[in-house]
Amino acid sequence: MNVSEYLLKRLKEWGLHRVYGYPGDGIGGIDLALQKAVDRGDLEYVQVRHEEMAAFMASAHAKFTGQPGLCIATSGPGAIHLLNGLYDAKMDHVGVVAIMGQQASTCIGANYQQEVDLQSLCKDLANDYVVTVSNPYQIRHAIDRAVRIARDKHVPTVVIIPNDVQIKPFKEAPNAHGFTHTGIGETTFAHVTDVAGLHEAARILNEGERVAILAGAGALNATEALLTVAETLGAGIAKALLGKAAVPDHYPFVTGSMGLLGTKPSWDMMKECDTLLMVGSAFPYSEFLPDPGKAKGVQIDIEPANMSLRYPMDVCLQGDSASVLKALLPLLKPKSNRKWRKKIENNVASWWQLLESRAMQEATPLNPQRVFWELSPRLPDNAIITADSGSVANWYARDLKFRAGMKGSLSGGLASLGAGTPYAISAKMAYPERTVIACMGDGAMQMNGINEMITISKYWKNWSNPRLIVLVLNNEDLNQVTWEERAQSGAGKTEVTQSIPDFPFAKYAELLGLRGIFVNTPDRLGAAWDEALNADRPVILEAKTDPNVPPLPPHITLAQAKAFMTSLIDEPERASTMVNSARQVLASFLPRRRD
Known part of the structure; x- marks a missing residue:
């Protein structure tokens, strides 16, 4: 050997x-x-x-x-x-x-x-x-x-x-000075959270009248404990992007994602809470958390370096999220006053109505939110969804309702363009029996996604379930950066850097022996998703979307509003940008209600 x-x-x-x-x-x-x-x-x-x-x-x-x-x-x-x-x-x-x-x-x-x-x-x-x-x-x-x-x-x-x-011959190390002998085996974490720390954390949470929970990737294995804690404390649960699958979205007190890609109910809950429980998250954007000192803080994390990193915490409990939450639960007192919880639930219900209203607004040719809104109720049980960086991550974070058993991820801290397709391939290799959906922008697909479609074509016949769908939002624009220019820099779209060439993604899939589906009308979206989800091989679903539908942040600052208005002076796509922005903002005041 x-x-x-x-x-x-x-x-x-x-x-x-x-x-x-x-x-x-x-x-x-x-x-x-x-x-x-x-x-x-x-x-x-x-x-x-x-x-x-x-x-x-x-x-x-x-x-x-x-x-x-x-x-x-x-x-x-x-x-x-x-x-x-x-x-x-x-x-x-x-x-x-x-x-x-x-x-x-x-x-x-x-x-x-x-x-x-x-x-x-x-x-x-x-x-x-x-x-x-x-x-x-x-x-x-x-x-x-x-x-x-x-x-x-x-x-x-x-x-x-x-x-x-x-290529040298392998040699077992002798039992002699200057050599070492390592072994294989599981590492059992015997760490038990300090009892005094648990009691202090419970005291803070019990005294809080408006408790908000933020769950991250470290809470993915703590779903049941999170839900029980939230129910006991009358709290709402917001999710960092990597923690999207931590709790299902059908619960009325789950406010959805946090941050620039997040929801208004998450923003409101964080700004109005008097107690914050952060579980398994190193969420980077402090401005979306309570103002420092305005809320008591309890943090649970397995990594000591993450403690009190984004918010000045009163108690930090090191350990596995599920284990610590279970140890904490017997010390928590059920809250009888449900006024705070009711407010959160009303905000969440209104938010879902607003998202539907925004998704149904007209766009040329397709509203990207509508693409995700049509997918959400069609997601198969135990589906795995990946997303790339860019504006596509907004719609992934906000418009898709995850159910129990689903998985989802993306490049979080690095936010690298081009990770969505390799993530999907890896998910399919690990779980060949599950349906996997990659949510991609055309920039990421042109960067490296079209190349990895060759990898999919090489291996898909080995999978017990051939369904791997690569959604591509084709808008010929590096869209997230374009909107960042408008909202942060006060500049119009710089076409020399932001415009990218059109590419026939659906036709390319056919060249590889896969299925290609092209859709550019809203009345065809549902049928396109049904066709993709029932295909006998991997699919590229290419949706021709409008680049000028704004990914509105959950809270628009005065500086952002001024920058956006300034950007319109030199905006080469001014008319479309103004019309679509107006439609999205008006949807906030005139939400479309379900029949």
């Missing part, structure tokens, strides 16, 4: 059975070992079109399964390409193990072709563990530490292996 063969054997023993990657001579020895491992059924190898996609898929794997993701790339440019996806894992606190090739150890330091100082390059993103294997005796502890640290600390780790070391 050589080093590469032992590497893959050890990864299998750790339970890592799927690797995303792209070949190269810098990992030539590992590529040969991969073929043998795949032939034996020990490992699944997913060949991507670009190493960045491999890292995004590994990050998504960790998000959707709770287990470390695994990716591999060759030396030099291949390793460099991994960085964006690995930073996505770092910033969203998920574990990924990256295996990087390197030029032969005999030429390191000689300015050799594709020789990059990978140890220094990766030190920021993998500051918890990055190592170069220079001796076969190292490979065991290098892999053991990389996997354990990635899994238990929820961080990316990097193992760099020169290509000559990859």
